[in-house]
Amino acid sequence: MLYTARNLRKIYGERTVLRIDELHLEEGIIYGLLGPNGSGKSTLLSLLGFLETPSAGTLWYRDKMINNDPKILLSLRREVVLVDQHPILFSTSVFNNVEYGLRVRGIAREARQRIVEESLDLVGMRAFMHEKRHQLSGGETQRLAIARALACAPRVLLFDEPTASVDVENQIGIENIIHTVHQEKKVSIILCTHDMLQTSRLAQETIFLFDGRRSASTHENIFSASIEEHAGQPWAHLAGDISIPLNTALRGPVKMAIAPNAIRIMAEQKDMADQGTLPGKIMQLTQEGTHIRILVDVGIPLSVRIKKQSFQDAGICIGDAIRVQCPSHGIQILGEDQAQRVPR
Amino acid sequence: MSFFTDSFFSALTLMRDLDPELVTIVGVSLKVSFSSTLLAAGLGIPLGFAVGIKDFAGKRGVVTLLNTLLALPTVVIALFVYSFISRRGILGALDLLYTPQAIIIGQFLLILPVVATFTLSAISRIDARYRRTAMTLGATRFQTALVILREARFGIMAAVVAAFGRVISEIGISMMLGGNARGFTRTMTTAMALEYDKGEFVLAVALGMVLMSISLFINVILNVIQGKGNA
Numbered sequence: 263m264l265y266t267a268r269n270l271r272k273i274y275g276e277r278t279v280l281r282i283d284e285l286h287l288e289e290g291i292i293y294g295l296l297g298p299n300g301s302g303k304s305t306l307l308s309l310l311g312f313l314e315t316p317s318a319g320t321l322w323y324r325d326k327m328i329n330n331d332p333k334i335l336l337s338l339r340r341e342v343v344l345v346d347q348h349p350i351l352f353s354t355s356v357f358n359n360v361e362y363g364l365r366v367r368g369i370a371r372e373a374r375q376r377i378v379e380e381s382l383d384l385v386g387m388r389a390f391m392h393e394k395r396h397q398l399s400g401g402e403t404q405r406l407a408i409a410r411a412l413a414c415a416p417r418v419l420l421f422d423e424p425t426a427s428v429d430v431e432n433q434i435g436i437e438n439i440i441h442t443v444h445q446e447k448k449v450s451i452i453l454c455t456h457d458m459l460q461t462s463r464l465a466q467e468t469i470f471l472f473d474g475r476r477s478a479s480t481h482e483n484i485f486s487a488s489i490e491e492h493a494g495q496p497w498a499h500l501a502g503d504i505s506i507p508l509n510t511a512l513r514g515p516v517k518m519a520i521a522p523n524a525i526r527i528m529a530e531q532k533d534m535a536d537q538g539t540l541p542g543k544i545m546q547l548t549q550e551g552t553h554i555r556i557l558v559d560v561g562i563p564l565s566v567r568i569k570k571q572s573f574q575d576a577g578i579c580i581g582d583a584i585r586v587q588c589p590s591h592g593i594q595i596l597g598e599d600q601a602q603r604v605p606r
Numbered sequence: 607m608s609f610f611t612d613s614f615f616s617a618l619t620l621m622r623d624l625d626p627e628l629v630t631i632v633g634v635s636l637k638v639s640f641s642s643t644l645l646a647a648g649l650g651i652p653l654g655f656a657v658g659i660k661d662f663a664g665k666r667g668v669v670t671l672l673n674t675l676l677a678l679p680t681v682v683i684a685l686f687v688y689s690f691i692s693r694r695g696i697l698g699a700l701d702l703l704y705t706p707q708a709i710i711i712g713q714f715l716l717i718l719p720v721v722a723t724f725t726l727s728a729i730s731r732i733d734a735r736y737r738r739t740a741m742t743l744g745a746t747r748f749q750t751a752l753v754i755l756r757e758a759r760f761g762i763m764a765a766v767v768a769a770f771g772r773v774i775s776e777i778g779i780s781m782m783l784g785g786n787a788r789g790f791t792r793t794m795t796t797a798m799a800l801e802y803d804k805g806e807f808v809l810a811v812a813l814g815m816v817l818m819s820i821s822l823f824i825n826v827i828l829n830v831i832q833g834k835g836n837a
Contacts, residue, residue: 311742332747340744350735353757363743414743 263325264289264418264450265310270319272305280305280474282319287452289324289417292444294465295454298484302474303454304347307420310452311344340367343416347423349407351395356387356406359395363414381413385439401432408439412447419443421453425460440464459550473596481519481596482565489513489601498593504561507538509590514601522567524592527556527576530583539585540564547580558586609807617812628809632816635774635793638706638784642713643770646721650769651762653718654725655755669726675719680712680778687712687783704785709793712779717769724768728761729754763831771824775817 267285271278280302287293295303308314309321312328312335321328323338343363351359360381364374382388385405390398398406404424411419421440425433441464443449455461458480461468470477487498489512497505498518506520528539542560549555554573556566564586568576578584595601620628657668689695691702691711702708732754740753755762777795784791786800794813801810 313738313741336744336746339742342742343744344738344742346735346739348735350733350739352736352739352753362740362745366740366743366745366749410743 266322273317292451294461294468297471301471342418343411344420381409385409401428418450483520512601517596521592525566526587613807616808620812638709639774646717650721654722658726658729684782708783713773720769724765728758
């Protein structure tokens with residue numbers, strides 16, 4: 263087993279940002295870490311990269327329990343390299359940046375030259391070898407950071423949202439590099455992102471995180487809402503006059519997620535306002551295998567996922583006015599710390 | 607007006623002819639200033655680095671103290687050092703008073719907070735990702751510290767240059783601890799004060815021009831350093 267974690271906690275001040283009860287990651291696999299901002303993905307990567315130590319719990323790496331011995335942590339860091347979301351390059355040449363990990367390992371100069379050239383070749387940046395860092399674009403910086411990590415010949419590569427700040431062309435290039443590295447170098451990869459499509463393209467296994475905890479699936483359509491009762495029916499007020507009926511004993515401020523698969527789409531008809539539906543407009547359509555993802559503007563953006571057949575039957579297209587219905591069973595209350603429970 | 611122009615042209619002649627007294631005074635000034643700057647850099651850079659990079663209880667107090675010491679008048683430092691190295695002081699037996707070493711000690715105390723504070727400031731401005739990047743690439747703690755120092759090098763160099771500029775132009779310490787002994791502890795500033803007292807302006811103007819040239823040179827270096835830092 264590459265990593266095993268039990269009761270892993272990371273606490274900053276009085277805030278617990280990560281609480282993983284159980285985690286098992288195998289060697290040689292690309293894992294996708296999926297979750298919204300603030301779900302603890304980057305914190306988990308820092309722990310797996312031995313850049314931070316857990317506040318509580320136990321972490322095993324290749325069946326060895328990790329303690330805080332600086333020498334052991336250094337030897338582990340020389341096997342696991344993290345590529346940041348916004349990598350920073352040392353204020354020197356491209357060559358010296360890629361060479362850095364080799365120099366600190368005491369690799370001979372001739373070998374360093376060869377490895378740097380190979381690593382730059384892998385990311386298609388050999389021509390930039392003698393450029394200065396400030397001459398590089400965002401995408402080139404990201405690719406250089408990958409080359410710098412690859413030069414260290416890591417057993418594990420950790421990527422923190424590697425394509426979050428690059429254009430589509432570089433995004434495709436970086437995904438290809440990750441795929442090639444995994445195939446040719448047999449490197450284990452843990453890729454943190456909130457792009458589900460990217461995860462489905464690259465990862466063999468997916469781990470979902472939400473609010474610092476592992477979750478069964480990723481949550482989408484997360485909103486802050488206030489649950490209030492009108493005519494004996496609890497309604498979640500999302501923003502402005504957007505309200506959704508739901509079945510809950512909670513009242514007050516909550517955080518809720520609406521499952522895209524549960525949302526129903528209907529053609530705009532008269533007298534539907536009273537039936538708990540929301541008027542909206544189709545903004546974007548994306549194919550996801552056998553499903554179609556529809557971005558609907560209901561005053562706030564709402565992501566809906568329906569079967570391709572249902573989409574064809576509905577006969578809708580971009581710009582169409584529609585109505586959406588969010589059934590109670592598709593709504594999950596995530597944060598209820600400030601809400602009150604009423605007897606039903 | 608002719609008095610000023612006469613003094614100015616006579617001073618230029620002194621400089622052109624490399625007047626032995628002028629050369630000796632400039633030599634003493636440069637020697638003590640370089641020595642004190644070197645010592646202050648040797649201690650101030652590690653001190654500023656350690657305070658900048660580490661989180662410890664009382665850090666804010668240390669930073670406040672260093673900032674306060676920046677404003678310490680030269681005469682106060684001279685008095686403080688005098689109390690230690692005068693015949694009645696605990697270091698009186700070392701016979702340091704009215705020697706170049708005494709000036710160096712005083713100037714060292716004057717600019718130690720300058721180097722430490724400017725280094726601390728340069729280190730604090732360094733992006734935390736440098737440390738994290740060096741660590742994930744397998745650097746030891748020492749190698750990581752070197753990366754941070756390297757990234758802060760322009761700020762640290764500016765600190766050292768500014769400290770040198772401070773000591774080359776100070777007079778209180780040189781006068782009170784050096785004693786302005788001719789050919790021994792007479793620096794540019796103390797010599798200028800003496801010449802002024804005597805009503806002899808030619809050497810004073812010549813020394814003033816040398817001092818201004820050094821000051822200009824320091825500022826050019828500072829500009830070059832800052833320009834590189836911003837590149």
